[in-house]
Amino acid sequence: MKVLNIGVTLIVLAAFTANITLATEKPEIKAKVAMKEIASWDGTPYKSYLQGQPQLTILEITIPPHTALPWHQHPIPNAAYVVSGELTVEDRLSGKSLKVSAGQAFAESVNSSHRGVTGDEQAVVIVTYSGVEGTPLSLPDKGEKVEFEHVE
Template sequence: MKLSSFAFIAVLSGALCATPVLSADKSITPDGKPAPSKPHAKPGSKAAQDEEAAAKTPYATVRDVFSGDTTVAGEKVAFPQSNPSIKAIEITMEPGEETQWHQHHAPLFAYILEGEITVTYEELGKKVYRAGDGLLEAMDVTHKGHNTGEGPAKILAVFLLGDDGVATVAEDKPGANKNKVE
């Protein structure tokens, strides 16, 4: 299936605008010692053992990339109720390349595989995402992405489609229509 140039750019721009939620590393205490998984779970206690057992995976090495239920714009994620599907794409942006202004009408998880992307959000400002960052992108906030790194930027974008939602919808530049009189 061939995409039109506009459809390809819209999908590309939507995937590129992914923005990771950054949080403080709470795995190390100020004195450099590992922190307990829960502050109330004392090492060796049943609560600590239960927490450890729940966190185990069948994999030798695991790094949390993202966990949460709100987008970078603070929106609560709502999963599609009908026609659920997943679409995953890998986007490559060359240095200096920018997306169009757009929104996402479906939840989007993005993982920055390499490079650096700066996303400008209407009324929220700019956020920078670098290789290894994972995020839930804003859905109903107009935004655009820009490769501000020195090399190509690659993003894995995973859309949770359904409810007849569209992954990426082109939008006017913020403020472009604010001076129009109807």
């Protein structure tokens, strides 16, 4: 029995020592810029921010396959990162479009009518809004529904 206990003790001690060694190694922390812009995806430069209490909002938006969001505008700068699927952003006035896939980010337009359209699979998009308290994130174009009805 003592031989078994010594063997078990040695195994536990070896595992503990291995964990200490791993814990003392410095992990490499990486940062990658997904997007850094001073203009929206269509080249329109951003203007100065509104005055007031800053408010940051991050939404995770899930858009079903074969869905066109309503035409809308954003009164504040925002940026989007596509987590999964793909999304085609369409500008209503110019007809320009931009297709973004999982792992890509884009700067959204401000005060310009646009919408997102999904393909054969749902798209999950993280959108960050940099605004002022009380300012809506999105405004529907005349005759259109709101962009998202259920914000939790």
